[in-house]
Amino acid sequence: MLTYALVAGVLFGLYFSLVGIGLNLVFGVMRIVNLAHGDCLMLGAFLAVGVVTLIGIDPLFAIPAAFVIFLIAGVLLYWVLVPRLQGSVNPEMLSIILFFGLSQVIEAITTIFLGTSERSIQSRALGTVFSTIKVKLFGGQPNGSGPIQIFGQQFPAPWVIAAVTSLIAITLVYVYLYRTRLGTLTRAVMSRRDEAFATGIDVDRVSAAALGLGLRRSPAFSRPSCSVR
């Protein structure tokens, strides 16, 4: 039982680590408390539900779509809201109120258009792209996403897929921050915003990219196991 709890904790924790990274990126760069982060997660989940319901394909294909959509949304959100926020007397406090309001708006619009009931993706829909590739390359019968064995214990396949994709995403964030020029600039802005501005770094562009990345990271890579309410 202890082994099971530990492994389950690691798998589940990887997913929440990714959610936390997105939130941390936004706060670190702009000192904004994004109270609408959970709502962005929820919108990403609905995107996955839409992909499965309307197109009938593996929800993993929602990841690239969410990537693009939320990157654009984050950049737009930045240019509309953040400069005004940064110019205010107490941007940290005001960001709480502003993004709380944004959270309420997102929830109300979602309720109006999508209703109030829970929505889920059937677990067997997840990972069908892998079994299709396996069948085409190696032959055999396609199989649904049954439980996956780890240390002799059975864990839900969506958890494992979510954990693996979260690990990939966390790695990509590391590569972005420490191996790319934009990432270096992002770390500079996170460390000393005013000094970064003084050295000629386009703080606004870096911040917009960080907001877009922070918003797209969690919804996009956490699609595998989703049940929204």
Next chain:
Amino acid sequence: MLRMTGAVLAAGLTFAAQAFATQALAADAPAEIKIGTLYASSGRFASISMPVHSALKLWVDQKNADGGVYVKAFDKKIPLKLVAYDDQSNTATASTLYNQLITQDKVDLLVADSGSVLTAPAVAIARDRKMFLFDQTGTGASFFSKENPYIALMADPVSTVWPKPIADFVSKDGPGLGIKKIAILYATNEFTGTQANAFRKFVKDSGAPIEIVYDQGIPTETSNYTVIINNINNTQPDAVFHFGYAPNDIAFLRNVADVGIKFKMLFCIYAGLETELLEKNVGEKGLEHVFTYVPPSVLDYPVNFGMGMKDYRMAWEKKYPDGKIEFGFNAVAGYTTGLIIEKTLSVASSLDQLELRRAVFSLSGELKTLDGTFALDETGGQIGELTPLGQLALDDHGHLKFVTVYPHDVATGKPVYPRP
């Protein structure tokens, strides 16, 4: 001659007095009867609150299309006004809004939100403000006591009696089926906590050779059951009873399927109460052979007031054709509340809150609606409208159907045990 003149004079005076009284009564009649209530359009309880609220709105719109409800206190039909606020599944918000309904909006009738968690704030407020609470679906045991006359449960049995059919099935039929060890998992709130406590007590008091090998309460907000399911499986139960709200049941049943564990028997509340919702989220295969309460929509009770199930279903689908709000037990509960309010107003001699209570209690045992027979105990707890135990099965077309398995006098089939 003098005697005749006196008699005529007396008759004339009596007639004039009556006419004057009727005029005064009509003059005092409000322009509308204000019904105050809350609903949750978001959050954990939205999926059980919105159907109830939508059903109440359906009833209000129906009555207003007919000119209103007959109010005996004023001897006329008066239109209804539904004053409703969104508590967003938050009990603190609900408390503020219940107070607002009473003190600011000055509603004539107070109706609780759906479910015990969102009804709980209303119970204390209604009692303190001496306002009678029409409790739609809040079944928590602590709501009903002899000291509180300001509450009555409308549309489902009080949780101290509700699980009796499943407890009796386990105690009486269980040993014959091979059920010796059971696991109880419940969300710790007024509703499911009370159900679990009552179920446990019924089983223990029965004296049947049943051992409870797992008995755990978890927070209502729990959305991940994988580790819990593994722990339950390690105790090797012959039957697992899960008492939770709809989101809990959805997560539990999905996790059971995902982990690949096959329990010999599974019981969940909302597999029966909100079958459409669970079917969308868990799927037919995930619900097959799950034991649950059989809802009134399947039983088709004879009615002596209001629409029967078939007509009500048609009215619901006409008013809410988009299917965004599922039709289930809660949709019936909201309409039942409306019917009881309507009947109460037609019986009560005034809108005094204790007179409303008297009128509601006078309906006990007499009123038969699509939800079953309305029957209250002395504390206002509903002891009618009981739901038998059933099991979900797939028909020849792969659709879910109910098989009532207990009590035997209403059974339509035999239980499938163990779960294949």
